[in-house]
Amino acid sequence: MIQINDLSKIYNGGGQEVMALKEVNLTVNQGEIFGIIGLSGAGKSTLIRCINMLEEPTTGNILINGQDVTLMNKQELRRLRQKIGMIFQHFNLLSSRTVFDNVMFPLEIAGVPEKKARQKVGELLELVGLSDKARVYPEQLSGGQKQRVGIARALANEPVLLLSDEATSALDPQTTRSILKLLKDINYQLGLTILLITHDMNVIKDACDRVAVIDNSRIVEVGDVLSIFSNPGTPTSRSFINTIINKEIPEEILHRSIVDNGSIVSRLLRVSFIGASAGEPLMSTMLQKYNVKANILYGNIDRVKDTPFGNLTLELIGTLELINQAMDFLRENGLEIEVLEND
Amino acid sequence: MIEAITAIDINTFLNSSLGENAWIPGAVLFATWETIYMVFISTAVSYIVGLPLALILVTTEKGHILENQRINDVLGAIVNAFRSIPFIILLILLIPLTRIIVGTSIGTVASIVPLSIAAIPFVARLVETSIKEIDWGLIEAALSMGANAWQIIRKVLIPEAVPSIVLGVAITAINLVGYSAMAGILGGGGLGTLAYYHGYMRYQTGVMWITVIVLLILVQLIQVLGTRWSNQVVSKRR
Numbered sequence: 416m417i418q419i420n421d422l423s424k425i426y427n428g429g430g431q432e433v434m435a436l437k438e439v440n441l442t443v444n445q446g447e448i449f450g451i452i453g454l455s456g457a458g459k460s461t462l463i464r465c466i467n468m469l470e471e472p473t474t475g476n477i478l479i480n481g482q483d484v485t486l487m488n489k490q491e492l493r494r495l496r497q498k499i500g501m502i503f504q505h506f507n508l509l510s511s512r513t514v515f516d517n518v519m520f521p522l523e524i525a526g527v528p529e530k531k532a533r534q535k536v537g538e539l540l541e542l543v544g545l546s547d548k549a550r551v552y553p554e555q556l557s558g559g560q561k562q563r564v565g566i567a568r569a570l571a572n573e574p575v576l577l578l579s580d581e582a583t584s585a586l587d588p589q590t591t592r593s594i595l596k597l598l599k600d601i602n603y604q605l606g607l608t609i610l611l612i613t614h615d616m617n618v619i620k621d622a623c624d625r626v627a628v629i630d631n632s633r634i635v636e637v638g639d640v641l642s643i644f645s646n647p648g649t650p651t652s653r654s655f656i657n658t659i660i661n662k663e664i665p666e667e668i669l670h671r672s673i674v675d676n677g678s679i680v681s682r683l684l685r686v687s688f689i690g691a692s693a694g695e696p697l698m699s700t701m702l703q704k705y706n707v708k709a710n711i712l713y714g715n716i717d718r719v720k721d722t723p724f725g726n727l728t729l730e731l732i733g734t735l736e737l738i739n740q741a742m743d744f745l746r747e748n749g750l751e752i753e754v755l756e757n758d
Numbered sequence: 759m760i761e762a763i764t765a766i767d768i769n770t771f772l773n774s775s776l777g778e779n780a781w782i783p784g785a786v787l788f789a790t791w792e793t794i795y796m797v798f799i800s801t802a803v804s805y806i807v808g809l810p811l812a813l814i815l816v817t818t819e820k821g822h823i824l825e826n827q828r829i830n831d832v833l834g835a836i837v838n839a840f841r842s843i844p845f846i847i848l849l850i851l852l853i854p855l856t857r858i859i860v861g862t863s864i865g866t867v868a869s870i871v872p873l874s875i876a877a878i879p880f881v882a883r884l885v886e887t888s889i890k891e892i893d894w895g896l897i898e899a900a901l902s903m904g905a906n907a908w909q910i911i912r913k914v915l916i917p918e919a920v921p922s923i924v925l926g927v928a929i930t931a932i933n934l935v936g937y938s939a940m941a942g943i944l945g946g947g948g949l950g951t952l953a954y955y956h957g958y959m960r961y962q963t964g965v966m967w968i969t970v971i972v973l974l975i976l977v978q979l980i981q982v983l984g985t986r987w988s989n990q991v992v993s994k995r996r
Contacts, residue, residue: 467902469901469902493906495904496902496903496904497903501903503898505893507893507895507898509914509917509918510995511917511918511920512917520900523909523913524903524904524905524909525903552995552996554995554996
């Protein structure tokens with residue numbers, strides 16, 4: 416669907432060169448919800464704008480369905496943009512137009528005959544659940560409703576791709592969930608590919624199939640959301656995950672020494688469960704099978720997109736050999752284990 | 759019509775009490791009408807020319823939809839040049855041009871030429887400011903939909919700036935009331951001429967004060983109407 420090759424963007428401001436994107440390579444598949452997460456200033460906003468050429472890349476190319484957008488002339492670019500919907504953090508609705516006419520706007524731009532356009536707007540407002548607000552001006556709407564109008568507007572020309580630029584960042588958590596649900600429904604019903612950027616790991620967790628982590632102008636990690644959650648490969652990914660899953664261990668516990676005689680040691684572990692194994696009593700089986708004691712410090716079960724995802728921080732106490740055997744048992748049963756501290 | 763009828767009524771009423779000053783109410787009313795006429799037409803002309811200039815000034819700026827540094831620089835310099843000439847001097851400088859366009863340099867119709875030319879660069883800057891108040895996000899959204907420059911100008915920049923532009927119209931008209939009085943001193947007609955020839959040259963201080971009061975009312979009226987118009991546009995969108 417989208418293929419980004421060696422994309423770099425350098426801003427030239429006041430004789431000073433600022434690197435916004437550095438050698439970005441990324442592939443987004445047809446029909447998936449792909450998230451790009453990064454802190455503000457990491458380059459994600461520039462990256463999403465390069466895809467519809469609101470920002471011109473310095474080097475590299477971007478293929479959308481095989482067509483290189485960086486080589487397009489103005490005319491071709493306008494036609495391409497009509498087929499790429501975009502939604503924004505601050506909605507960007509026209510205050511001079513009613514909800515109906517805002518959704519009508521892209522259809523006017525594309526030159527769709529009025530009768531057909533009006534019918535389309537009606538359908539879209541129904542899709543986003545705002546048929547009763549058609550004659551109202553954006554000023555009267557709540558943030559969530561405004562974003563629904565934005566989504567209806569973005570879908571007007573039946574796009575092949577939807578770009579979401581921090582679309583939920585100005586919304587409260589509850590509204591965020593309802594907007595993400597709408598995006599997931601659209602993705603499912605229309606098979607529409609969605610590329611979103613966010614700084615909120617919850618958005619990735621709730622909506623995305625795959626994620627790219629961007630840090631300091633570079634993509635540092637790309638992968639399945641579940642595998643990044645269970646096994647983050649970089650400190651940046653880890654810190655994003657920690658923003659929503661409490662994995663920080665209090666200092667006192669981390670540095671407490673419970674070694675009282677030579678053969679008994681303790682190990683601090685983080686165990687992640689994905690999918691079906693989250694529902695199995697593996698812990699108690701382990702404790703029965705091996706002669707180790709467990710001290711549970713933190714536990715949590717959550718959902719990543721539609722899969723249960725649990726995580727448990729515990730301290731195992733016993734002989735080194737038994738602890739290692741217990742850990743192997745957990746690994747064999749498909750759990751991810753991370754040793755947090757060694758004596 | 760209304761002015762004429764009122765004038766006659768007041769004339770007949772005042773003839774008895776004012777004696778030799780009985781001409782004043784009629785003259786003031788006529789001069790007021792001339793001022794309103796000059797201000798109205800030159801405001802209209804200055805917007806017909808100034809609005810497109812403002813759009814060019816904004817859209818040719820760096821990073822904007824029709825970026826063109828050269829046009830922007832040249833137009834900006836011309837606008838500044840005209841704005842730097844004091845109106846009273848512009849008035850004299852433009853006499854030959856006025857003669858070519860209107861055939862005379864005296865009277866209300868002739869005054870419209872320098873008034874409009876003085877107001878055009880002012881309007882251009884005023885409207886430029888109104889358009890620049892629009893959030894760039896709206897332009898970006900339109901670009902992301904594949905809009906061309908003309909569509910953005912017509913469907914985003916102008917409609918979104920209307921409430922602010924309307925307030926600018928009142929400011930321009932009020933400025934032109936002042937300018938028209940200056941034009942009046944050089945035979946431009948309206949309240950300025952009345953105040954100058956009677957109030958100043960003939961020491962009829964009363965006439966002077968009457969014109970001041972009429973101007974005051976006129977300015978208040980324009981501001982109130984302008985604000986109401988703008989509020990009306992805004993409240994319709996709420």
